[in-house]
Amino acid sequence: MTQAHRIVAIIVAAGTGVRAGGSVPKQYARIAGRPMVAYSYDAFSTHPAIAETIVIIGEGQQALAAESLGSSVRTVIGGTTRRESVANGLAAITDATHVLVHDAARPFLSAEVIDSLVLALKTRDAAIPVLPVTDTLARGTVLLGDIVPRADLNRVQTPQAFSVEALRAAHAVWLGDEEATDDAQMVRRLGVGVALVQGSAMLEKVTHPEDFAAAEARVAYETRTAMGFDVHRLETGEELWLGGVLVPHDKGLSGHSDADVALHALTDALLGTIAAGDIGTHFPPSDPQWKGADSAQFLQHAAKLIADKRGRIDFVDLTIMCEAPKIGPHRAAMTARIAELLGLTLDRVSVKATTTERLGFTGRGEGIAAQAVATVRVPGAPA
Ligand SMILES: Nc1ccn([C@@H]2O[C@H](COP(=O)(O)OP(=O)(O)OP(=O)(O)O)[C@@H](O)[C@H]2O)c(=O)n1
Ligand SMILES: C[C@](O)(CO)[C@H](O)COP(=O)(O)O
DSSP states (O other), X not given: OOTTOOEEEEXXXXXXXXXXXXXXXXXXSEETTEEHHHHHHHHHHTOTTEEEEEEEEOTXXXXXXXXXXXXXXXXXXXXXXXXXXXXXXXXXXXXXXXXXXXXXXXXXXXXXXXXXXXXXXXXXXXXXXXXXXXXXXXXXXXXXXXXXOOTTOEEEOSOEEEEHHHHHHHHHHOOSSSOOSSSHHHHHHTTOOEXXXXXXXXXXXXXXXXXXXXXXXXXXXXXXXXXXEEEEXXXXXXXXXXXXXXXXXXXXXXXXXXXXXXXXXXXXXXXHHTTOOOHHHHSOTTOGGGXXXXXXXXXXXXXXXXXXXXXXXXXXXXXXXXXXXXXXXXXXXXXXXXXXXXXXXGXXXXXXXXXXXXXXXXXXXXXXXXXXXXXXXXXXXXX
């Protein structure tokens, strides 16, 4: 590799994903809530050796690509075969010395694999990541035929790294008599030595419908637990909203909003799981627009912030502390309302209550306290 090198990444994402099925081409299908193509796009975009990342997309998929990758993504329209899509990408490169060609269908690309390829390009015109074959290989369709020695066989992955000159030459002379399944075999046919570097099990290609579950399982989730606590004063002449339910009682809770102390504690617990401040940060009591507000919207706002981080609420547990009213008769309604607001099944919502044995402000009926614990999973880097 010369001193003045510039490496560009091309992600081929113009396939139709026939084998994977689904309502959108597989590269736009979501893995852990995120479009598949976004994973490798991020890997290249954040790697210091990659100057630019170009995504090859299907005709009419500009909106899908922008929605998945942001509007500043550089796209080029692909062809009817993978080879044509790569060729279109190559034609769009003006000032690169080297290129890494990668399948959008291999989402979990590590910086280590990119590093190995970039290093190999210092001495070679081409390099690819490979894995050894670990199954016995045999010929045959109905009956077992000959065993194929596997010791020197490789499973070839992407990204595949090339000097732009070598890859351009390979594409220029390709006769089109047969389809090339990858670019490495094309440059090799010209006599270019292709270096083999260590591939990765994480780079497995998503090809069939069942591969999505395997990809999903490769995403590492971080479990977060946080708690919330709140108190409101009981006063005559107020409605008593608790756990999203209007509870008949001779007093109600007072506050700037509807004062649903249970939903407030839950909201704070959820916000805590993503370190997003507390309910007052998002809905300041000084803001008149929240006067008398339905606390359901506070809870749903916290749930949306978690969803925006592609997090999943696993479980919420709520304890209401008061002498009266009795919570038992309303527990099922509260559980159902909270489950509805958070989009959870009933078995992921726990509503409990306790008295404080007539002790303290709750014991004297001056107010109601609530405490909540939420458990959430937030996706991190691939495992
Ligand atoms: N005309 C094509 C065909 C494929 N690809 C890309 O090449 C990669 C590897 O191809 P494959 O896994 O075979 O994807 P599809 O061609 O979409 O799948 P299928 O063969 O099941 O239709 C994918 O990222 C795919 O989007 C491409 O850019 N242009
Ligand atoms: C490029 C490739 O991913 C290397 O293994 C593979 O050849 C693509 O094959 P497909 O038949 O287009 O999925």
